[in-house]
Amino acid sequence: MIPASFDYVRPQSLEDALARLGEHGDDARVLAGGHSLLPVMKARLADPGVLVDIAGIESLSGISESEDGITIGAMTTHAEIEASASVQGRCRSLAEAAAAIGDVQVRNRGTLGGSLAHADPAADYPAVILAANAEITVAGADGERVIAADDFFTGTYETALGAGEIITSVRIRASAARGSSAYLKAAQQASGFAVCGVAARVALDADGAVERIRVGVTGVAATAYRATSVEDALTGAAPSAESIRKAAATAGEGVDALDDFYAGADFRRHLAGVYAARAIGKAWIRAAGE
Amino acid sequence: MEINISINGESRTFDVEPRTLLVHLLRDDAGLTGTHVACETSICGACTVLLDDKAVKSCTVLAAQAQGCEVTTIEGMANGEQLHPLQEQFWEKHGLQCGFCTPGMILTANQLIASNADPTDEEIRHGIEGNICRCTGYQNIVDAISAAAAQMRD
Ligand code: FES
Ligand code: FES
Numbered sequence: 001m002i003p004a005s006f007d008y009v010r011p012q013s014l015e016d017a018l019a020r021l022g023e024h025g026d027d028a029r030v031l032a033g034g035h036s037l038l039p040v041m042k043a044r045l046a047d048p049g050v051l052v053d054i055a056g057i058e059s060l061s062g063i064s065e066s067e068d069g070i071t072i073g074a075m076t077t078h079a080e081i082e083a084s085a086s087v088q089g090r091c092r093s094l095a096e097a098a099a100a101i102g103d104v105q106v107r108n109r110g111t112l113g114g115s116l117a118h119a120d121p122a123a124d125y126p127a128v129i130l131a132a133n134a135e136i137t138v139a140g141a142d143g144e145r146v147i148a149a150d151d152f153f154t155g156t157y158e159t160a161l162g163a164g165e166i167i168t169s170v171r172i173r174a175s176a177a178r179g180s181s182a183y184l185k186a187a188q189q190a191s192g193f194a195v196c197g198v199a200a201r202v203a204l205d206a207d208g209a210v211e212r213i214r215v216g217v218t219g220v221a222a223t224a225y226r227a228t229s230v231e232d233a234l235t236g237a238a239p240s241a242e243s244i245r246k247a248a249a250t251a252g253e254g255v256d257a258l259d260d261f262y263a264g265a266d267f268r269r270h271l272a273g274v275y276a277a278r279a280i281g282k283a284w285i286r287a288a289g290e
Numbered sequence: 291m292e293i294n295i296s297i298n299g300e301s302r303t304f305d306v307e308p309r310t311l312l313v314h315l316l317r318d319d320a321g322l323t324g325t326h327v328a329c330e331t332s333i334c335g336a337c338t339v340l341l342d343d344k345a346v347k348s349c350t351v352l353a354a355q356a357q358g359c360e361v362t363t364i365e366g367m368a369n370g371e372q373l374h375p376l377q378e379q380f381w382e383k384h385g386l387q388c389g390f391c392t393p394g395m396i397l398t399a400n401q402l403i404a405s406n407a408d409p410t411d412e413e414i415r416h417g418i419e420g421n422i423c424r425c426t427g428y429q430n431i432v433d434a435i436s437a438a439a440a441q442m443r444d
Contacts, residue, residue, distance in 0.1 A: 001330040001349075008291065008308035008354050031355075038350050039332060051308070053355060079344070103420025104398060106332060108344040109351065190333075 003041035010053040014139055014168065017054050021164040022141055024050045030166055031055075032075060032114030035106055060113070060168060063087060069173040074113025074166070078102070081112060090174040091132055092286070093181035093199045093279075097124040100185055102192055113167040116152070119159045119223070121258065122193035126153055126224030128183055130216030131199035132172045140165040156222045176203035176211070180286035184279045185219070186271050188262050194219030195263045196271035198227075198251065200279040202287045209238045210284075215248075215276055220257050220268045227251040230276055239284050248277035293357045297322070298366030306353050313337045313348035315356075316363060324364035324393050335421030338394035339363050345401040347420070364393035367400070375441040376400060376434070385434030387425035395421050399435045407443055411436060 011017040021028050027049035031037060040046045054060060060075040065086040072081065081087050081098035088095045101107055101115075101124050115125050116136065129136075129149045136147045138161060147160050154160055161167065175181060185197035196219045203212040213231050218224040233247035252269030259265035294303050297320055304319050316325045316339065325348060326336040332350040339348045340362035367374040376396045379385065386392045395418060402409060402417035409417065414432050423431060 002311065002314070003309045005307065005309055008352070010354070010357070031352075034352065034355065035332065035350060038352070042330065042350075055355065102332075103335070104401070104417060105335060105338055105345045105347045105420045108341075109346050 001042040003038070004044060004047040006041075006048055007050045008053065009050065010056045012056045014057055014059065014166070017052055017057060017166060018139060018141060018164065020050070020052045021166070024052075026163070028052055030117070032117070033077065033109040033111040034114075035102070035110035036114055036118035036120065054166065065090065069171060071169050071171045072112055073169050074116075075111050076113075078107035078110050078112070078115075079104075082107060091128070091172045091181060091201075092175075093128045093131060093183040093201065093283070094125075094172065096183040097128045097197070097199065100124050100183065100187070100192075100194075100197075112170060116170070117159060117161055117167055119153055119155075119157050120193070121156050121222055121224070122188070122195070122197075122219045123224075124183070124185060124194055124197050124218065127194075127197045127199035127216035127218040128181075129153075129170070130224055130226050131181060131201040131214045132216075133201075133214060135171045136167060137169045137171065138162075138165045139168050144168070146171075150226070153223045158223070175201065175287075178205070178287055179203035179212075180283050182279045182282035182286065184275050184282065186275060196220050196268055196275050198272065198275040198279040200276065200283040202280065202283040204284075204287050207238065208288065209236060210234050213280070215251065215280065217251060217255075217272050217276070220252060220272045221255050222258065225255070227272070227276055229253065230280070234280070239280075241281065244280050244284065245277045248280055249273040251276035291354060293354060295353075295356050295358075296360045298362060299360075304353070308352065308354050310353040311349055312339070312341075312346075312351040312353045312356050312361070315353040316348060316361070322363050322365050326390055326393060328390065333422070334391070335394045335398060335418075336391055338397045338421065340397055340401065343401070343404065345398045345420075362397065362400075364396060367396060374400075376403075376438040379434040379438040379441065380431070383430050383434040383437055385426065385431045391421060391423040391425075395423065395431055395435075399438065402435070403439045403442060407439060409436070409439060 252272030257265035
């Protein structure tokens with residue numbers, strides 16, 4: 001399995017990379033870690049004429065921490081995110097999602113930006129990105145812009161990323177003082193992709209009631225979504241195992257679920273409820289205890 | 291295109307097509323056939339090599355992406371006639387039958403031990419989840435990696 005022929009360029013700066021994308025238009029694709037794009041090219045499902053490898057652009061890698069959050073460069077690998085004390089401390093669900101991707105070798109190469117741009121409906125990150133209300137910074141010919149998580153995933157393998165744009169970083173606000181998050185998934189046994197993955201992020205007030213909660217679901221529908229019915233049901237009240245279970249049960253309700261060989265639509269909707277309850281419960285216990 | 295890669299400590303230059311996969315460069319251009327290729331779809335791990343000390347599936351890396359990097363293959367593990375502890379213990383503990391998965395297993399295990407000198411059996415199993423063996427049932431592979439880690443701690 002060898003890809004069709006293409007030209008390869010490896011710009012050393014973001015400006016140069018954007019210029020190359022502008023020059024080649026639709027014929028060019030950005031190559032990050034290559035762990036989504038190369039398999040697709042090897043299967044000849046994509047045959048771009050030019051690959052713009054952004055691995056040489058140093059400013060796109062690394063994790064930086066500020067008072068109120070973390071910024072993760074688009075070329076940061078899953079392995080780096082999984083191992084990062086900053087990520088574990090500020091957004092535990094992101095570290096858990098990174099650790100749940102593929103296997104050691106895949107995590108060594110695959111990148112946050114690459115995975116987000118690919119927008120596989122069964123990828124792990126989208127659930128966390130939605131739950132964490134992350135901001136995705138992208139650069140294009142006209143400069144930078146920030147895309148809110150809620151606006152980013154627009155369909156199966158489709159995002160709000162415009163032609164010629166490159167994701168440069170992802171910003172996530174730190175969990176609240178009494179807040180935490182969790183990501184859990186039911187993985188497809190052979191591929192490891194999410195049949196259902198749920199990320200929950202919870203902030204509690206001084207009395208232990210839920211001040212804010214966001215729940216992201218991946219693998220269940222054609223694109224990752226927020227379980228807003230669950231969020232609404234739990235906001236404002238002190239949670240209990242029972243109230244979480246009851247609210248979470250609606251996570252898959254009315255969703256046009258994927259239906260395939262591995263899991264039927266009804267089963268996926270059911271899993272959404274079960275995993276939402278588990279992820280919210282875990283985030284809640286962490287928030288109350290941390 | 292011309293690329294420079296250091297393979298097992300030796301700097302080498304190759305003239306390849308941009309679409310050449312690292313595994314094919316290693317096997318066909320560098321003549322190092324110890325790196326195996328099976329699934330070609332980043333599942334099995336037979337093609338695992340170290341790229342700047344990190345285990346990667348070389349069927350899913352372009353040779354061009356390895357420009358300027360250091361690659362370690364199974365041929366680079368032994369020191370002359372002296373087998374690497376992992377090689378020795380795979381032999382000692384019967385960690386292989388047909389041997390097809392072995393080079394990949396050994397390179398993945400090498401990264402595991404580099405970051406965790408005393409892994410538990412469970413950590414070993416988790417660490418080699420990206421390497422498939424169709425023969426051994428894994429138990430002897432886990433034993434071999436565990437014994438190699440112990441030998442390397444001594
Ligand atoms: S041949 Fe590369 S993972 Fe199977
Ligand atoms: S020893 Fe035969 S595949 Fe592992």
